[in-house]
Amino acid sequence: MKTNLILINNDIVDAEEINVHPFNRGHQFGDGVYEIVPVYNGKALHAEMHMENLLNALVQIKVPGFYMVEEMVEFTSRMIEAAEVTDGLLYTQVTRGIGPYELDFPEQCEPELIMQAVPLNRDALAEQRKTGVNLITVPDERAVKCELNTLNRLPEILAKNKARIGKCYDALFVRDEKITEATEAAFMIVKDELLWTYPMKLGSVHQNVTRQLVKEKLAAMLDMQVIEKAFTKEFALEAEEAFLCGYRCEIMPVAKIDRRPVADGKPGKVTLQLQAAFEEYIREQTK
Structure with missing residues (x-):
């Protein structure tokens, strides 16, 4: 390159x-x-x-x-x-x-x-996907209109730095006790046979084509629905699975949040099925 x-x-x-x-x-x-x-x-x-x-x-x-x-x-x-x-x-x-x-x-x-x-390096990401990644939470002090990918990225820069210092893969933003998203990816959980994620209409998360793909195509392949509803960190920790989705990480299992395990702290079945469906979708789109 x-x-x-x-x-x-x-x-x-x-x-x-x-x-x-x-x-x-x-x-x-x-x-x-x-x-x-x-x-x-x-x-x-x-x-x-x-x-x-x-x-x-x-x-x-x-x-x-x-x-x-x-x-x-x-x-x-x-x-x-x-x-x-x-x-x-x-x-x-x-x-x-x-x-x-x-x-x-x-x-x-x-x-x-x-x-x-x-x-x-997608090979390195694939290795991380085998065990899942750890996240750290930070206050979401960004402007409300996050759906616009503006060049003003100082909050994301500082959050990513904090994650690196804390030996975590990424940081999760928390606004009014609700998880919004990570610095470069959407955050989703699997709970009660549904996929949960923060609502786009509230204007606190970025436009994310991978998130849109999960919602409109990949979830349907697993006969699952996506519900856009704000939830707390405690709610996420009680989920069966959690994962990030974005242009860089694709579908990345989350093992821990603030050093606390999500479920058994291992990549979940639905998350891995979504990644497999994503990879098959890529092969079809780029062959």
Whole structure:
């Protein structure tokens, strides 16, 4: 994988050739949004769906449209070929562009799109999946509109750092005593033959294509329903199983939360069946 290559506004160049303008509002204010597309077997998984999420976020933060979804999907194909991506991730961010140092943005800004290939060791993730991972909880002090993947990711950065220091795989955000999500994945539990997860409509979790896939396709393969309802850490610890789902971890069993085991502290049957169904789905979509 050629991680030195960057796509910037339709041109693919070496990263060393790019200079960040000091007045770029993404650099100064985090004024922009991002989307991450997983790549399997040299093919982007649901690139169109991801780019629709990106365009929708741009509309909501009032960044003028400058590329259509179809064009951004074509960018992913070009980057996969140029960077020789077989398996990994494609990170795309769009900032409002260059403007004066004012919180209020000018009406006439030229947005800037950057796309890059990101390595991902899926073999290491598969090893972690065999035993499940440990999570640590942190207060969810993020802005309410988390469904927008904005560049302001300081809470996630600090939470991920706390998880690493605590020798945990990731951190779970807790708002008003209810678990919302992890830093890079949705959180689900298996309880009473249902899949439980935090409601999207409350605006405290990110748009997550993997979560959507579990809800709309994979759960049905196991004759299970997904219920979107907020729940506490104690409720989760009493579940039969718990897992993360996201673009990086796929379906990852959760063994412990704050050093306390979920059920017997081992990957559960439903979680492993969902991962197997996910892998089969990937094979069908990327063959």
